[in-house]
Amino acid sequence: MPKQGFDRNCEMRASSMDDLTLEMRSGISFDKSDRSRDFYRITRSDSRGSVECCTNSATLNDGNQQMLNTKRVNNRQANKGEKDGKQLCPKNSFGFGAVDKGNDKTISCQNASGGTIGWQASFQTVRDRLSYMLLNETLADVFFLFRNSDGTLQRVPAHKFVLSVGSSVFEAMFRFDETTNNSLGRSNTFQEIELVDVERESFEALLTYLYTDNTQTTINKDSVMSILYTAKKYAIPGLESACISFLETCLTCENAFMLLAKARFYDEERLAKQCLEIIDEDAQEALKADEFVNIDHETLCLVLKRNTLRVKELTLFNAVKRWAIEACRVEDLHPSPENQRKVLGSALNLIRFPLMNPSDFAKHVAPTKLLTSEEMVNIFVFYHSENGQQSSSLPYSLCYRGLYTPEMFVNRFQRVESSWGYTGTPDRVKFMVDTPILVLGFGLYGSNRDSCKYSVVIEIINFTIGKLIATNECQFVSDGSASTFRVMFDEPVEVLANVTYVASANLSGHESHYGSKGLRKIKLERPGRSDINWHFQYAPGSNNGTSKLKNKIMSSRQGGKQKPLKKPKADEKQLTEDDIKFKQEQLEQQKKIKEMAEKAKDKKGLIGGGIKKSGKK
Structure with missing residues (x-):
C-alpha cells in the first residue's frame, strides 16, 4: 500500500462507474473500488491552499451500485504556487491543515467562503465523533442485513474496528474472515452479514452502546429481554449488566415468575435470587400471575422445593393444577388426571399434602384424582394417626413453609x-x-x-x-x-x-x-x-x-x-369513648383491689394476729 496522502506529482481520476484508481507518476497504483470510503479533492482557489472533502458514497438502487461523479483534478495544477511560494503540505490530503512557508505557521483548512472543512471539526470529543459515525455509512466496512416481513432487506452500517474493540465475538468473527479469506470481500472492501436470530432494533441498541456507552435511551420494558439476548450473544458484559439492573427495578410479584425463568435461562444468578425472594414474600399473589403457567418444569420444581414460601399448601396445589392444565394444552394432550399427572412428574410429590387441613384435602384435592387411591389412603391414615406415625413411608416433606422469612418486630409503646x-x-x-x-x-x-x-x-x-x-x-x-x-x-x-x-x-x-x-x-x-x-x-x-x-x-x-x-398528641385533653371505658375499668380494678385488701385484713383479725413486718416485702 502507498503512503496515505498525495505526492506533489500525483493525479486522482474518477475513471468509470465501476472502477476508481489512483495513478502515480511512479507507476504505482492501487484499487479504490471501495464505495464506502472518502476521497479528497485538492484545489487552488484565490491563491489559498484548501482541501475539499468529497464523499464517495455507495447506495443500493435496484440491485446496482451507483457512484457520485467526481471531477478529475490535476494535483500539479493545484500546487502551482504564487510568487510568495505558498504550497500545500503533502500530508494535508486528509485534512491535517496547510503550512504557510512564508510566515512559518499552520493555518486551518478552509474553503473559499472561510468555513471549516470536514465533519470532524464539529465534534470536540472522541465520543461525539463516534456518535456521529453510529448508523452512518461514512467509512463503514460492514453492513448487517435484516429481512423485513415483506421479504425486503434493510442494511445497518457499522465499522469493524469499533465492533471489535467492544466485543470479543466480533473480533473473532472479523479476524477469522481475514485470516481464512472467508469474508465476502477483501479487508479493504465492505462486508455484508445477514442476521436471522436478532431483532434489528435490539442490534441497533447494541451498536448504540458500543459507539456511545449509552443505554438509557434504548432499554425499556418492551425491548430489555431482546437486548439482553443480543448482548449475551455478542458477549458485551456492560450491556448485559445494564439490562439486569433495569429488570431489577421492574421486578414485582406479577412478573417474578417470568423473570425467574429468563434469569435461569441466561444464567443470571443475582436476578434469579431476587425473583425467588419476591416469590417467597408474596407467593399467593405471584402464583396468580398469568406467567406462572408458562415457566418450565425445572423452574416449577425449584419453587416447590422451597421452605420459605409464605403460602398454604392448598393454594400451591391449585396453582400447580393450573400449570398442569396449560402444559397439557401446549403438548396437545387432553387435560385428564392421568395426563396432568404425567406432565407434573416429580413436581406432584413436592406438594406437602400431609400439612393440609384434612377437610381441605378431602374437599379440594381428593376429587381431582391427581393422587392414586393408595396415596390418598396413606395421607388419610397420617391425618388420623397419633403424632404422625407412619410418616416415614410418605414421599412428602413435613416441613412447614414460611418459617425462615426474616423476623420483624413492632413496638407500639413509648x-x-x-x-x-x-x-x-x-x-x-x-x-x-x-x-x-x-x-x-x-x-x-x-x-x-x-x-x-x-x-x-x-x-x-x-x-x-x-x-x-x-x-x-x-x-x-x-x-x-x-x-x-x-x-x-x-x-x-x-x-x-x-x-x-x-x-x-x-x-x-x-x-x-x-x-x-x-x-x-x-x-x-x-x-x-x-x-x-x-x-x-x-x-x-x-x-x-x-x-x-x-x-x-x-x-x-x-x-x-x-x-x-x-x-x-402529647396530652389528650378531650376524653374519647375508649378513654372513658379505660377510666371506668381503672376504677373497677382499684375497687376490686381494695376489696381484696379489706378481706385480707378481716382474715388477719379473725386469727387474732397480724403479719410480722420484715425487711423483705
Missing part, C-alpha cells in the same frame, strides 16, 4: 412503667394490618423486681367472626429487666389483611412492668417492599385494665424502621 398486677383476667388489645402477615408470637413484659417465673396463655382471636384461631400455653422466666420476653405460638399464625383480630395474654405471677403511651397507628417500613400499617384499638370485655394506651403485650413480627402514621 414508655415502660411499673407495676402491673394480675387478677386472672387476660390482657387484650384489638389490632389490624393492611398486608397479610404471619404472627410468630408476642413480646411480654416481665417482673419489675428479681427473677420470677410466669405462666401464660396467649391467644389470637378473629374478632369479626369471634373464632379462636391460635393459642399456646407456656411458661417463661423474667430476669427483672424492663425488656420484653418472647412467648411464641407453636406454628406461625396467618393474619389476613384488613381483618380485625384480638391479641390476648393471660399471665399469672408477680407484678410486672407494662407499656404506656401506646401508639394507635404504626407504619412499618420494609426496604424494597410495601410498608405494613398497623392499627390498634381498645378490646371491649374483660381485659385486666388493658387499653390501646396501656398494655402488657408488645405485638410481634415485623422489624426495621417504624413510625406512627399520625403523630400522637
Whole structure:
C-alpha cells in the first residue's frame, strides 16, 4: 500500500462507474473500488491552499451500485504556487491543515467562503465523533442485513474496528474472515452479514452502546429481554449488566415468575435470587400471575422445593393444577388426571399434602384424582394417626413453609412503667394490618423486681367472626429487666389483611412492668417492599385494665424502621369513648383491689394476729 496522502506529482481520476484508481507518476497504483470510503479533492482557489472533502458514497438502487461523479483534478495544477511560494503540505490530503512557508505557521483548512472543512471539526470529543459515525455509512466496512416481513432487506452500517474493540465475538468473527479469506470481500472492501436470530432494533441498541456507552435511551420494558439476548450473544458484559439492573427495578410479584425463568435461562444468578425472594414474600399473589403457567418444569420444581414460601399448601396445589392444565394444552394432550399427572412428574410429590387441613384435602384435592387411591389412603391414615406415625413411608416433606422469612418486630409503646398486677383476667388489645402477615408470637413484659417465673396463655382471636384461631400455653422466666420476653405460638399464625383480630395474654405471677403511651397507628417500613400499617384499638370485655394506651403485650413480627402514621398528641385533653371505658375499668380494678385488701385484713383479725413486718416485702 502507498503512503496515505498525495505526492506533489500525483493525479486522482474518477475513471468509470465501476472502477476508481489512483495513478502515480511512479507507476504505482492501487484499487479504490471501495464505495464506502472518502476521497479528497485538492484545489487552488484565490491563491489559498484548501482541501475539499468529497464523499464517495455507495447506495443500493435496484440491485446496482451507483457512484457520485467526481471531477478529475490535476494535483500539479493545484500546487502551482504564487510568487510568495505558498504550497500545500503533502500530508494535508486528509485534512491535517496547510503550512504557510512564508510566515512559518499552520493555518486551518478552509474553503473559499472561510468555513471549516470536514465533519470532524464539529465534534470536540472522541465520543461525539463516534456518535456521529453510529448508523452512518461514512467509512463503514460492514453492513448487517435484516429481512423485513415483506421479504425486503434493510442494511445497518457499522465499522469493524469499533465492533471489535467492544466485543470479543466480533473480533473473532472479523479476524477469522481475514485470516481464512472467508469474508465476502477483501479487508479493504465492505462486508455484508445477514442476521436471522436478532431483532434489528435490539442490534441497533447494541451498536448504540458500543459507539456511545449509552443505554438509557434504548432499554425499556418492551425491548430489555431482546437486548439482553443480543448482548449475551455478542458477549458485551456492560450491556448485559445494564439490562439486569433495569429488570431489577421492574421486578414485582406479577412478573417474578417470568423473570425467574429468563434469569435461569441466561444464567443470571443475582436476578434469579431476587425473583425467588419476591416469590417467597408474596407467593399467593405471584402464583396468580398469568406467567406462572408458562415457566418450565425445572423452574416449577425449584419453587416447590422451597421452605420459605409464605403460602398454604392448598393454594400451591391449585396453582400447580393450573400449570398442569396449560402444559397439557401446549403438548396437545387432553387435560385428564392421568395426563396432568404425567406432565407434573416429580413436581406432584413436592406438594406437602400431609400439612393440609384434612377437610381441605378431602374437599379440594381428593376429587381431582391427581393422587392414586393408595396415596390418598396413606395421607388419610397420617391425618388420623397419633403424632404422625407412619410418616416415614410418605414421599412428602413435613416441613412447614414460611418459617425462615426474616423476623420483624413492632413496638407500639413509648414508655415502660411499673407495676402491673394480675387478677386472672387476660390482657387484650384489638389490632389490624393492611398486608397479610404471619404472627410468630408476642413480646411480654416481665417482673419489675428479681427473677420470677410466669405462666401464660396467649391467644389470637378473629374478632369479626369471634373464632379462636391460635393459642399456646407456656411458661417463661423474667430476669427483672424492663425488656420484653418472647412467648411464641407453636406454628406461625396467618393474619389476613384488613381483618380485625384480638391479641390476648393471660399471665399469672408477680407484678410486672407494662407499656404506656401506646401508639394507635404504626407504619412499618420494609426496604424494597410495601410498608405494613398497623392499627390498634381498645378490646371491649374483660381485659385486666388493658387499653390501646396501656398494655402488657408488645405485638410481634415485623422489624426495621417504624413510625406512627399520625403523630400522637402529647396530652389528650378531650376524653374519647375508649378513654372513658379505660377510666371506668381503672376504677373497677382499684375497687376490686381494695376489696381484696379489706378481706385480707378481716382474715388477719379473725386469727387474732397480724403479719410480722420484715425487711423483705
